Structures are given as C-alpha cells and as structure tokens.
Amino acid sequence: MEKILIIDDEAAICSSLTFALEDKYAVKSTTDPLQAVMWAKEERFDLCLLDLKIGNVSGIEILMELKGIQEDLIVIIMTAYGTIASSIEAIKKGAYSYLTKPLNKEGLYSIVEQALKFQKLNRQVEYLSQELEKKYNYKGIIGKSPLMKNVFTLIEKLKDVETNVVISGESGTGKELVARAIHFSGKRKKEPFVAVNCAAIPENLLESELFGFKKGAFTGAAGDQMGKFQYANNGTIFLDEVGDMPMALQAKLLRVLQLKQVTPLGSNHPIELNIRVIAATNKDLKKAVEAESFRQDLYFRLNVVEISIPPLREKPQDLPLLFQHFIQSYNKELNKKIKGLSEEAQNCLLQYHYPGNIRELANILEYAMLMTEEPYIQLGNLPLELQKKSSAVFAYNQNPVDSLVGLTLDEMEKLLIEATLKKNEGQRKKTAQMLGISERGLRNKISKYKIDK
Numbered sequence: 001m002e003k004i005l006i007i008d009d010e011a012a013i014c015s016s017l018t019f020a021l022e023d024k025y026a027v028k029s030t031t032d033p034l035q036a037v038m039w040a041k042e043e044r045f046d047l048c049l050l051d052l053k054i055g056n057v058s059g060i061e062i063l064m065e066l067k068g069i070q071e072d073l074i075v076i077i078m079t080a081y082g083t084i085a086s087s088i089e090a091i092k093k094g095a096y097s098y099l100t101k102p103l104n105k106e107g108l109y110s111i112v113e114q115a116l117k118f119q120k121l122n123r124q125v126e127y128l129s130q131e132l133e134k135k136y137n138y139k140g141i142i143g144k145s146p147l148m149k150n151v152f153t154l155i156e157k158l159k160d161v162e163t164n165v166v167i168s169g170e171s172g173t174g175k176e177l178v179a180r181a182i183h184f185s186g187k188r189k190k191e192p193f194v195a196v197n198c199a200a201i202p203e204n205l206l207e208s209e210l211f212g213f214k215k216g217a218f219t220g221a222a223g224d225q226m227g228k229f230q231y232a233n234n235g236t237i238f239l240d241e242v243g244d245m246p247m248a249l250q251a252k253l254l255r256v257l258q259l260k261q262v263t264p265l266g267s268n269h270p271i272e273l274n275i276r277v278i279a280a281t282n283k284d285l286k287k288a289v290e291a292e293s294f295r296q297d298l299y300f301r302l303n304v305v306e307i308s309i310p311p312l313r314e315k316p317q318d319l320p321l322l323f324q325h326f327i328q329s330y331n332k333e334l335n336k337k338i339k340g341l342s343e344e345a346q347n348c349l350l351q352y353h354y355p356g357n358i359r360e361l362a363n364i365l366e367y368a369m370l371m372t373e374e375p376y377i378q379l380g381n382l383p384l385e386l387q388k389k390s391s392a393v394f395a396y397n398q399n400p401v402d403s404l405v406g407l408t409l410d411e412m413e414k415l416l417i418e419a420t421l422k423k424n425e426g427q428r429k430k431t432a433q434m435l436g437i438s439e440r441g442l443r444n445k446i447s448k449y450k451i452d453k
C-alpha cells in the first residue's frame with residue numbers, strides 16, 4: 001500500500017483528506033510541519049499533499065526540505081489562494097502539481113493516482129537504467145559493442161595468469177582502465193598496482209624512477225630511493241607509453257625481465273622480483289620494431305598477448321551507454337541532478353568523432369554538466385567547437401551552401417576532408433581523388449588540421 005503524508009494547518013482538512021484516502025492508501029496527517037519533517041526522516045512516503053501556507057511557515061520551504069530528505073517523493077501542493085505564480089514556483093522547486101482549494105474529491109483521486117503511476121514508472125526507469133549499466137559495466141569499463149566484448153573476454157582469460165600483456169590503443173581509449181581491471185580482478189589484486197608513464201618522465205630520470213638508486217649513485221642522490229619495480233613487487237607494474245622508452249633503457253628493462261631482478265643504480269645487490277608487467281602503447285610497436293626504434297627482443301618478451309582497444313569512433317553503439325554512465329557519475333561528483341541530453345545535444349555528440357576518445361567525451365560531459373542548470377543538457381551547454389560543427393552539419397542538411405557561411409575557409413576545408421574520409425572509410429587514395437588533390441597534399445592537410453586517421 002502506498003504511503004501518503006498530509007500537511008495542512010487546518011485540522012479539519014487533514015481529517016477530511018485522511019477520510020477520503022485511507023481506504024486505498026496508508027495515510028498520516030499533521031498540522032505541524034516539523035512533525036512532518038521528522039516523519040519523513042524516519043520513514044519513506046510515496047506522496048505528500050502539502051499546504052502552500054502552514055501558519056507562518058511557507059510550504060515551499062517544507063517542500064524543499066522534504067525533497068532534500070527523499071528526492072523521489074511526489075509532492076502535490078494545495079493552495080487556497082489559487083495564485084498561479086506561487087504554485088508555479090513550487091513546481092519549479094520540484095512539486096509534481098497543484099490543487100486549488102476547496103478540494104474536489106474526484107480531482108483529488110485522479111491527481112493522486114496519476115502522480116503515483118508517474119512515480120512508479122520513474123522508479124522503474126531508474127531501476128532499469130541501473131540494471132543496464134550493471135549489464136554493460138564490466139569492472140567500471142562500459143561497453144556492449146562486439147569489439148569491447150572481445151576486450152572483456154581477454155581480461156577474463158588473462159586475469160589469473162602471469163603472462164605479460166601489451167595493451168594498444170589511441171590515447172584516452174581506456175588502456176589504463178583495462179590494465180587495472182586485469183590486476184584488480186586477478187590473484188595479485190591485494191598487491192600493489194604501480195603505473196609509470198614512460199613518456200612523461202624525462203629520459204635522464206626514467207632509469208632511476210624505474211630501478212631506484214643508492215645514496216651517492218649520482219650527483220643529487222642524497223639518500224636511497226626505491227624504484228617503481230620494487231614498489232610493485234608481488235603486484236603489477238603498468239608501463240604506459242612503453243613505445244616512447246629510450247633504446248638504452250629498453251635494454252636494461254629487458255635484462256630486468258629476463259633475470260627477474262632489479263639492481264638500483266649505485267648498488268651491487270640485485271633485488272629479486274616477482275612481478276607482472278602490463279605495458280601500454282598508443283604507437284604501433286610492430287612498426288617501431290621495423291623502424292628500429294623499439295627492440296625486437298623486448299617486444300617479444302612484453303607482447304605475449306596483445307589487447308587492442310578500439311577508438312571510440314569505431315564503436316558508436318557504446319555512445320549512449322557512455323553518455324548515461326558519465327552523467328550518472330558526474331551527478332554524484334558535482335552534486336547535480338541532470339537527467340540526460342536534449343535531442344539536439346545528443347545528436348551533436350553522436351555525430352562527433354572524438355579524437356581524444358573516451359577521455360574527451362568525459363571532459364565534454366563534465367563541462368556541459370557544469371554549464372547546465374536545467375534537467376537536460378542542451379546543445380548550447382556543449383563546448384563551442386562542437387556546437388559549431390553540429391550547426392554546420394545541421395544547416396548543411398537544410399541548405400548546402402548558405403549554411404556554411406560563418407565558417408572560415410580552413411574550418412570548411414577540414415569538415416569536407418573529414419566527411420570525404422568518412423565516406424571512403426578512411427581510404428586516402430580514394431579520398432584524395434574525390435577531393436581532386438594528391439595523396440601527399442591530403443596527408444599534409446590531415447596533419448595541418450589534426451584530423452584523426
């Protein structure tokens with residue numbers, strides 16, 4: 001039985017409403033707003049009939065307090081004054097609807113029934129979207145596309161074995177997330193997971209960062225320092241951007257992996273290691289081996305199994321799930337109650353090709369959520385760059401040439417190259433022919449406009 005709370009400063013109204021509703025619902029009523037707030041803290045009501053003015057207390061304040069306690073409580077405002085303005089204010093603050101006094105029984109029944117139905121549906125939607133998120137959320141990695149399912153299968157296979165793994169994919173595709181999933185679901189999960197970005201640490205510091213050093217090993221080595229390998233002992237070391245590791249260090253890394261021991265700089269005492277190595281790269285390591293910028297022996301030692309993570313533009317079916325996932329998580333982080341995206345904003349985000357992959361999508365949504373005050377993110381809340389692209393595409397569909405007015409020639413050229421590449425599924429030769437330029441010319445423009453390949 002649904003529970004209804006009635007708050008009105010007239011005891012007669014409280015009892016007549018109770019009488020009208022108690023056959024069908026569990027009803028509690030009070031003339032004291034403080035009492036009502038106390039009840040709401042102790043038990044969960046489904047619906048509240050709230051007077052707009054209870055003595056000196058404003059019903060809107062009570063409404064806000066009740067909503068703060070239980071967000072999905074349906075509140076129907078009752079007003080003797082019938083002033084549209086205050087009722088509209090109440091609705092803006094989260095009331096479901098309002099009734100004008102004197103109350104008519106039929107009107108009351110119908111609005112209560114309708115409101116409870118609405119709430120039931122809302123709860124169902126909330127429940128189903130959480131279930132959906134669970135279904136397509138593999139250890140915090142969202143995705144339902146066949147490409148991502150393949151990644152999940154590999155994680156399952158690799159989590160409990162000791163095999164070295166290379167995770168490849170463009171920047172922001174989730175390589176570190178996958179490495180963490182392997183570590184934290186496998187048998188080393190209680191041991192450390194240590195991530196090192198080989199591209200972010202200056203070359204002269206990388207060796208000491210990885211292997212550690214003894215006091216006096218070099219100028220400035222004021223005391224002993226443990227290296228990342230030692231920190232990660234018994235656990236997993238995650239070598240991010242391994243393709244950027246200098247050649248000299250690659251040889252040392254290979255020795256550490258072969259001998260399963262590390263010797264800090266300036267020390268003669270090797271330390272035994274029991275470590276799993278997961279490396280990541282946004283470069284094509286095979287090509288780097290061919291170009292002799294990556295050692296072949298190290299490549300074979302690291303790359304026992306490769307997990308390749310597809311760029312976001314190759315798995316558009318994951319976009320709606322990711323939108324929902326990030327909106328939910330930023331709602332928590334930013335203390336917001338955004339419900340979703342307007343159709344226009346959603347279309348704009350569906351059309352975009354995300355050179356920065358999921359990291360870029362997350363940033364766009366965080367920005368948009370900070371900008372929006374409404375329940376749904378609007379096109380105008382998205383970064384300007386995206387809006388511009390979207391309006392150009394939209395306008396183009398309406399009126400091909402006029403619509404491009406406002407873009408610079410460079411912006412237009414970039415859009416045209418992107419669209420032609422997309423039509424030709426990335427084939428440059430065909431694209432260059434279509435655009436009437438040489439392949440070299442196309443390559444130059446691709447790099448000038450930073451178009452992803």
Ligand SMILES: Nc1ncnc2c1ncn2[C@@H]1O[C@H](COP(=O)(O)OP(=O)(O)OP(=O)(O)O)[C@@H](O)[C@H]1O
Pocket residue numbers: 140141142143169170171172173174175176177178240280282325358359362
């Ligand atoms: N499938 C996914 N589901 C949910 N969040 C994801 C997913 N993939 C990536 N992310 C999020 O996107 C951000 C970037 O991911 P991550 O750092 O793992 O990417 P990366 O490929 O290692 O990037 P880089 O190469 O730049 O280091 C993180 O905040 C991560 O949580």
